[in-house]
Amino acid sequence: MGSFSEYLANIGRSIVTLGDGLAVTFSYLLRKPFTIQYPDRTEKPVVAMLPERSRGILEIDINVCTGCSICAKQCPIDCIHIEVVKDEETKQRVLKRFDIDVAKCMFCGLCVEACPVSGLRHTHEFEGSMSDVHRLMLSFVDKPQPVAKPAKKDEPAPETKPVGSIVRKLLADWWKPANPTSGGPR
């Protein structure tokens, strides 16, 4: 008789548990889906929906950069290339090249933490697909310009361009055929 009561208990248990399982999935059927239909069916651009401190493609505001190269030294995979030369006439240090290889970058953020003038920062941009991997070497210096002087203690920090505006422009420019700096490895 013991095994028969077990038999009935099996039936009862399976009915209750199967029913509750069905209730769980049915409750999911009645809820809103989580899916974000990237890229074309979002309320606003996905870039605008990212969390505040998300790490996207790096950018440098060269009007603030002092050419100290701390970021390049910090970088564990050497994806930042900086060239600073001394101008013989004006005796000024001139920023000749500031390239970031986004293809190599692993978005660790060490360079951003190290930057003493907060010129280097992560943007929210992430849509940087290119037909050629070398095109992801972003050049932030068009023509050599003197490096910025670090602000004095009582001076206010210099104005920087809005976050993301520089990278957006660069990425957009890559696709313009007339751009002389676009395309090909350096």
Place this chain on the structure above:
Amino acid sequence: METLSNYIADYLELSGLAREILYAVLIVAVAAGVFMVALTISGLLTLAERRVAGRIQSRVGPNRVGPLGLLQWLADGLKLIMKEDLVPAAADGPLFRLAPYLVIVGVFAAFVSVPFGQLLIAADLNVGVIYLLAITSLVTVGVLMSGWASNNKWSLLGGIRAAAQIVSYEVPAVLAVLSVVLLSGTLSMQGIIAAQGGWPWHWYLFHNPFTFLAFFLYFTAAVAEGNRTPFDLPEAESELVSGYNTEYSGMRFAGFFLGEFANIYLMSAIATTLFFGGWQIPGVTPEQQATSWGLQLVGLLIFVAKASIGCFVVIWLRWTFPRLRVDQLMSVCYRYLVPLSLLCLAANAVYMLLIPAGSMIDRIIHYGTAAFGGLVGLIFLWRVFHHIRSVGDRLDLNVLARGQKGRFDPRIQARRYGKFRKKRYSKETG
């Protein structure tokens, strides 16, 4: 069919050979019509399956082809037609090519005897139910044949599993169906529907507690016969790649696929006929319904709605339950379903002997069973709302929506996660 043919022949004043030719043409036309209807139904079911699966998994599902993604199934069919029809070098060519046709014929031929409406049935056979159960057994042959002819160990295992499973589950399915046949005293599909009524307490589902049980036994066995999850051992993709249809591609694969989905509709349609009163409209007798085209249309819609709900349940089962093991599968069939269906059959026979049809006790039992069914439904709904509430979510009944609005609205985020955060925080801080 024959009456229709005679009617047209008399109208055109045909006789002799012309009459026979007209009959033959009509038969081919009806067969083509039934085939197209079955194809469309199974195509739409593939779409329904993907959408329901999406919603159950908090996704959206296919929504890009056509308005709301409703033409996705046509795109899929087109893709499968254009694909190459590969036959493996080691396979047994003729058998390999033949197998999908057996599956398609086995399932689609059964549609001949599905009573979509009072007059809308291709052939109301006097052995309707037995015909349906017999013709769908062709699927077993097709599946076993494809498994054998593929010359692939996974396919062979799948085919053998399918054969064992379908043959085993045929027993409880037939026994459960026999309970209904016993009550209605006929095997004809239309006869069984006519023996029921429009209101739920007239259905055989709520005829007495044992038919209520018989329905669940039939449904379980039918799901197993259709190789659907949780009984999809023949196709078990995590064990057998794709089982008996591993080596198939293109339209031959689509044949198996359409057969499976048509089978879902078929089992729902049979359940609707046997247990849910088919095309019967509440408050309208079959005699009244026969006189009006409008009522015929309503009856058709009622039948399709009931069968669609059945299909939905089968799809829903697939996305809820994990697959059984082979020994569990056999144990469920022979230790639980077969004895219970025998009990149902015997109890129904005793019921018919002891309680005269139409008596007071008979009616009280109908109402009582229907009330019990309603109670079960209410408990189920309560559980559903309990599960929704416990997550702090809200209902969203817009099933066709693409679900892109307001995902990142901070208020929604707060509603979704706020409760838990607060709880955890208060626990941690004491």
